[in-house]
Amino acid sequence: MYSYLKPLMFSMSAETAHDVTIDGLSALSRLGLFKLLNQARVSDPYECMGLNFPNRVGLAAGLDKNAVAYEAFAALGFGFVEVGTVTPRPQLGNPKPRLFRVPEHKAIINRMGFNNDGVDAMVPRLARRQFDGILGVNIGKNKDTSAEDAYKDYLECLEKVYPYADYVTVNLSSPNTPGLRDLQFGDALKGLLAELKNAQLRLKGETGRYVPMTIKLAPDMAEEDLIGVANQIVEAGLDGIIATNTTIDRTAIAGHPLENEAGGLSGEVLTTVSQNCAKTLVKALDGKIPLIGVGGICDDDSAEERIKAGADLIQIYSALIYEGPGLIKECAKAVKALRDD
Numbered sequence: 001m002y003s004y005l006k007p008l009m010f011s012m013s014a015e016t017a018h019d020v021t022i023d024g025l026s027a028l029s030r031l032g033l034f035k036l037l038n039q040a041r042v043s044d045p046y047e048c049m050g051l052n053f054p055n056r057v058g059l060a061a062g063l064d065k066n067a068v069a070y071e072a073f074a075a076l077g078f079g080f081v082e083v084g085t086v087t088p089r090p091q092l093g094n095p096k097p098r099l100f101r102v103p104e105h106k107a108i109i110n111r112m113g114f115n116n117d118g119v120d121a122m123v124p125r126l127a128r129r130q131f132d133g134i135l136g137v138n139i140g141k142n143k144d145t146s147a148e149d150a151y152k153d154y155l156e157c158l159e160k161v162y163p164y165a166d167y168v169t170v171n172l173s174s175p176n177t178p179g180l181r182d183l184q185f186g187d188a189l190k191g192l193l194a195e196l197k198n199a200q201l202r203l204k205g206e207t208g209r210y211v212p213m214t215i216k217l218a219p220d221m222a223e224e225d226l227i228g229v230a231n232q233i234v235e236a237g238l239d240g241i242i243a244t245n246t247t248i249d250r251t252a253i254a255g256h257p258l259e260n261e262a263g264g265l266s267g268e269v270l271t272t273v274s275q276n277c278a279k280t281l282v283k284a285l286d287g288k289i290p291l292i293g294v295g296g297i298c299d300d301d302s303a304e305e306r307i308k309a310g311a312d313l314i315q316i317y318s319a320l321i322y323e324g325p326g327l328i329k330e331c332a333k334a335v336k337a338l339r340d341d
């Protein structure tokens with residue numbers, strides 16, 4: 001099916017194709033017709049962060065930023081879907097064009113800049129949830145919120161999505177919000193993690209539910225920094241790490257006409273970089289908290305490799321654009337087979 005759809009999608013600009021896809025899947029979700037998509041989810045139950053995942057392959061954040069199509073994505077076979085990044089107030093994101101395909105490398109460059117409807121618009125959509133998989137909500141800060149006040153944005157989003165999310169991801173790693181990645185380091189990270197942990201425990205008391213929190217990291221870090229950050233995250237009592245977000249490094253597409261487009265690069269060109277980050281993190285975490293591996297997972301082999309490196313779960317984004325939804329089953333089957341071996 002996707003082999004017929006792909007030429008049509010690729011004849012449109014990347015962002016138009018994205019919007020058409022999300023609008024279509026959103027309509028199916030709203031009408032309750034998402035079951036039409038049913039790809040017979042691979043059953044590979046896995047417990048992680050106290051949650052029961054139907055299988056270990058998830059949709060990475062950024063495709064369903066506004067939580068309008070997660071039911072449809074789940075029906076395509078994902079064991080879990082992460083919506084967002086959502087910010088407290090709605091924002092338009094960066095001027096267009098801001099999304100580029102790099103087909104020669106099966107890659108994507110994006111500088112979307114957290115375009116989203118805001119957390120108050122997202123909450124009722126989360127409340128209407130019907131699907132039985134795991135729903136993650138990825139939270140961020142508004143572009144015009146200062147670094148000193150960033151924690152307030154994260155706390156506001158956490159508080160509002162907490163009753164509906166199975167887990168919450170704190171996104172500190174988008175390259176498209178100026179200063180965001182600085183929150184991954186030193187005292188800024190320490191202060192933010194302490195605020196978030198306090199809020200999580202308070203919300204647990206209020207709701208009677210413990211919602212695990214993960215931190216999403218960038219791949220553009222020296223190995224020793226990555227280890228230091230991982231240690232801080234464990235010490236602060238967070239529940240997991242998601243690695244990685246997109247890279248700002250352009251080595252992998254050097255010489256390509258789009259090389260100098262600003263933004264984050266993702267897709268096959270990220271496989272090795274994210275795989276290496278996963279190995280470093282797994283070693284540093286030493287089983288204390290789980291790792292969700294993302295970045296360049298594009299076929300059964302790369303899915304298998306990430307799990308073999310020690311990731312508990314994996315997520316996909318860019319390869320879905322190039323390979324279509326059949327990839328979900330391919331990866332879920334490969335990961336399941338590792339356990340059957």
Ligand SMILES: Cc1cc2nc3c(=O)[nH]c(=O)nc-3n(C[C@H](O)[C@H](O)[C@H](O)COP(=O)(O)O)c2cc1C
Pocket residue numbers: 060061062063065084085099108110112114138171174216244245246266267268270294295296297315316317318319
């Ligand atoms: C167009 C686009 C938008 C994205 N938006 C977000 C986002 O809002 N929040 C986030 O945490 N990650 C976002 N990401 C990063 C992905 O979730 C993922 O970490 C990254 O693309 C690497 O995985 P991949 O190689 O499978 O695409 C985005 C990626 C793309 C391509």
